[in-house]
Amino acid sequence: MKRSIFFSLLFMFSQSVxxxxxxxxNPTSFINHFAEVGIDDILSANINEAxxxxxxxxxxxxxxxxxxxxxxxxxRNWRRANDTEKQAFIALFEDLIVxxxxxxxxxxxxxxxxxxxxxxxxxxxxLVDSAIVDSNGESVSVQWRLRKREEGLRIxxxxxxxxxxxxxxxxxxxxxxRQRGGLNGLLAMLKQQVSALENS
Amino acid sequence: MVSAPSFLRLLNRLALPVAAALTLSACAxxxxxxxPEAVRAFEEINDPLEPxxxxxxxxxxxxxxxxxxPSLAVYKTVVPQPGRQGVTNFIRNxxxxxxxxxxxxxxxxxxxxxxxxxxxxxxxxxxxxxxDVAKHLDMPYHGEDxxxxxxxxxxxEGPYLYVPILGPSGGRDITGYAFxxxxxxxxxxxxxxxxxxxxxxxxxxxxxxxxxxxAASALDDLEASSIDYYAALRAAxxxxxxxxxxxxxxxxxxLLEDFDDFDDFDFDDFDFDGGGDPFTxxxxxxxxxHEEIAAQ
Numbered sequence: 174m175k176r177s178i179f180f181s182l183l184f185m186f187s188q189s190v191x192x193x194x195x196x197x198x199n200p201t202s203f204i205n206h207f208a209e210v211g212i213d214d215i216l217s218a219n220i221n222e223a224x225x226x227x228x229x230x231x232x233x234x235x236x237x238x239x240x241x242x243x244x245x246x247x248x249r250n251w252r253r254a255n256d257t258e259k260q261a262f263i264a265l266f267e268d269l270i271v272x273x274x275x276x277x278x279x280x281x282x283x284x285x286x287x288x289x290x291x292x293x294x295x296x297x298x299x300l301v302d303s304a305i306v307d308s309n310g311e312s313v314s315v316q317w318r319l320r321k322r323e324e325g326l327r328i329x330x331x332x333x334x335x336x337x338x339x340x341x342x343x344x345x346x347x348x349x350x351r352q353r354g355g356l357n358g359l360l361a362m363l364k365q366q367v368s369a370l371e372n373s
Numbered sequence: 374m375v376s377a378p379s380f381l382r383l384l385n386r387l388a389l390p391v392a393a394a395l396t397l398s399a400c401a402x403x404x405x406x407x408x409p410e411a412v413r414a415f416e417e418i419n420d421p422l423e424p425x426x427x428x429x430x431x432x433x434x435x436x437x438x439x440x441x442x443p444s445l446a447v448y449k450t451v452v453p454q455p456g457r458q459g460v461t462n463f464i465r466n467x468x469x470x471x472x473x474x475x476x477x478x479x480x481x482x483x484x485x486x487x488x489x490x491x492x493x494x495x496x497x498x499x500x501x502x503x504x505d506v507a508k509h510l511d512m513p514y515h516g517e518d519x520x521x522x523x524x525x526x527x528x529x530e531g532p533y534l535y536v537p538i539l540g541p542s543g544g545r546d547i548t549g550y551a552f553x554x555x556x557x558x559x560x561x562x563x564x565x566x567x568x569x570x571x572x573x574x575x576x577x578x579x580x581x582x583x584x585x586x587x588a589a590s591a592l593d594d595l596e597a598s599s600i601d602y603y604a605a606l607r608a609a610x611x612x613x614x615x616x617x618x619x620x621x622x623x624x625x626x627x628l629l630e631d632f633d634d635f636d637d638f639d640f641d642d643f644d645f646d647g648g649g650d651p652f653t654x655x656x657x658x659x660x661x662x663h664e665e666i667a668a669q
Contacts, residue, residue, distance in 0.1 A: 273598035280590075292623070300623060309458055310508065316623055333591075335616020335624065341595075341608040348604035362600045370597065 197325035238327035466502025475517035520549025541610035
């Protein structure tokens with residue numbers, strides 16, 4: 174009797190550990206976890222803006238494969254860049270996204286995320302389909318492109334109403350690189366943009 | 374009160390882009406045929422009027438500063454969100470024929486049924502369309518336009534165009550818009566007395582204020598996060614249109630190699646500098662590896 178209680182407790186415990194960790198590998202739980210942390214610990218948390226930005230930076234690093242996005246965004250120019258340029262780009266790109274998204278923290282108004290389904294994407298990836306619903310019932314379609322990495326799932330792209338963040342940045346930066354005559358022109362402009370956003 | 378120097382600044386802001394576009398050659402130079410890679414990139418960007426379009430964007434931003442930003446500010450102050458939602462609902466309901474006829478043109482019987490059902494319910498129970506009752510009865514709103522119909526019929530998107538007040542467009546979409554407004558929009562049949570011209574201007578002004586109010590935060594984000602807003606907007610517009618043409622179905626996976634076995638992937642096999650419209654599966658999916666096209 175005692176023994177069976179012990180085993181059932183052990184079983185329950187192992188189940189709950191599994192459930193706690195499942196979000197790292199299950200695409201739906203991953204996005205739900207990400208949204209929950211984002212809403213509870215950042216958007217509706219009672220902390221100052223700087224702390225919110227810092228928490229978001231951590232969450233962004235934990236949830237996104239930033240180097241992969243950077244490679245995708247720079248495309249052909251990535252291969253032509255040296256290591257210093259690559260690192261400089263990744264760092265600026267991370268800052269740009271962190272500061273851009275931080276701008277919107279203050280206007281958070283109770284929106285919730287509703288995961289509607291998943292489809293296989295590529296060889297090991299998943300596309301998670303979701304809607305961000307506001308208090309008027311208006312919804313925005315958001316898809317999350319996930320890839321399996323050693324540490325667990327990582328987001329490589331966010332697609333809002335059909336507009337892919339990665340593709341949009343890629344086409345924009347291609348245009349900048351063409352006009353500015355190379356990657357250094359892009360890096361200089363990114364630096365300006367980041368410091369403008371940081372001080373706004 | 375507008376002081377003289379700031380008035381001059383405004384005038385400058387409006388006049389400069391036009392003057393610049395007229396003095397510079399309005400066409401982007403096509404690269405020489407000896408550089409096939411550059412020619413392909415040029416064709417994929419499909420923006421031969423880029424200098425002109427960039428000037429039109431600048432002009433539009435000037436018009437926003439002078440006309441629409443103040444209008445939007447007043448509108449948002451005077452009309453709270455539920456009221457603005459009512460305006461959006463009313464406009465959508467009023468323009469039902471545009472969506473309905475294009476649903477039918479595209480052979481979308483079920484969607485045409487939803488559009489019709491919404492019109493009946495929202496015009497009556499929804500008090501002339503002010504309330505979107507049908508949304509709660511599993512009949513959500515969708516828009517259609519003749520530009521999308523032309524795309525479904527196989528018409529290419531044509532060169533990119535930036536049209537002041539209307540925003541990003543293209544050869545196909547501006548043609549579609551003209552058809553929608555001249556033939557399908559009920560306002561085209563306004564035969565009442567008074568001043569129809571003034572009413573039409575007021576109507577388009579209303580459409581612009583409603584549309585700009587709804588798009589404001591997304592465009593503001595895009596502008597803040599971009600260093601070449603023109604190029605970012607062009608890329609975003611094309612993807613958003615592609616999704617509308619697919620009726621919301623997700624885009625085919627773009628170049629999954631990029632996110633996966635990156636190091637083995639030779640980017641020079643592809644040229645996606647400008648983008649074109651690679652993800653519709655309708656307008657010549659130039660950027661997709663063939664096995665993905667086959668897999669769809």
